Amino acid sequence: MKTRQQIVAGNWKMNKNYGEGRELALEIVARLKLSDTKVVLCTPFIHLSLVQELINGVSNLYTGAQNCHQEDKGAYTGEISVEMLKSVGVSYVILGHSERREYFAESDELLAKKVDKVLAAGLLPIFCCGESLDIRDADTHIAHVEAQIKAGLFHLSAEDFAKVVIAYEPIWAIGTGRTASPEQAQDMHAAIRALLASKYGAEAADATSILYGGSVNGGNAAVLFAQPDVDGGLVGGASLKADEFITIVEATK
Ligand code: PGA
Numbered sequence: 620m621k622t623r624q625q626i627v628a629g630n631w632k633m634n635k636n637y638g639e640g641r642e643l644a645l646e647i648v649a650r651l652k653l654s655d656t657k658v659v660l661c662t663p664f665i666h667l668s669l670v671q672e673l674i675n676g677v678s679n680l681y682t683g684a685q686n687c688h689q690e691d692k693g694a695y696t697g698e699i700s701v702e703m704l705k706s707v708g709v710s711y712v713i714l715g716h717s718e719r720r721e722y723f724a725e726s727d728e729l730l731a732k733k734v735d736k737v738l739a740a741g742l743l744p745i746f747c748c749g750e751s752l753d754i755r756d757a758d759t760h761i762a763h764v765e766a767q768i769k770a771g772l773f774h775l776s777a778e779d780f781a782k783v784v785i786a787y788e789p790i791w792a793i794g795t796g797r798t799a800s801p802e803q804a805q806d807m808h809a810a811i812r813a814l815l816a817s818k819y820g821a822e823a824a825d826a827t828s829i830l831y832g833g834s835v836n837g838g839n840a841a842v843l844f845a846q847p848d849v850d851g852g853l854v855g856g857a858s859l860k861a862d863e864f865i866t867i868v869e870a871t872k
Contacts, residue, residue: 792833
């Protein structure tokens, strides 16, 4: 049994219409066994209100958004604010997912602003970092991830930093079926924790949940989560099937 908070977050990405999302959430609620692991359903925006209602009262089950805007409100067509998310009971917001960084050109600077906005609203960021295959092959992956974390998070006070969840997601492992080996995940997670310790101290670093993401499934979750510095997962494709997602949640210790 690990002492650090274990978290499994399902990132539905742009999948499931309203009815399908309702069904998936209902099945998860019905089958999830009570445990100490926090489970976060990061659905598309249209589902959040309904899913939040469905999970109300279920302990350790939360909703999360996949993005938010960095401003409070105003003329930002197509965007969503933290207050809107908060008003339907959302707890977490994924920030800096590699798909947002790549397809929507989200920079480190922008992400630092979003992190501030999320924390100021009393919500909890799941801050993503991770390297491309080129960077991994060049053996500069640790420096790359460290730079992302410094740029996105290191302006935070210790008090604010304590609310952050980090998700390490090597881009080459996302949606590819090619998972990082348990050793690769552990090495990076340990490097991240050492970096956090250098800035916020060993105790704060030790208390930070660092999730692994990238082709986590029912078959590989247990061995990944058994690594000492892996505190659960951010799960994409496998979060779209209730039975597999539950298997992944149950793989946390
Ligand atoms: P995947 O996605 O599990 O489908 O690889 C993970 C993620 O992008 O969060």
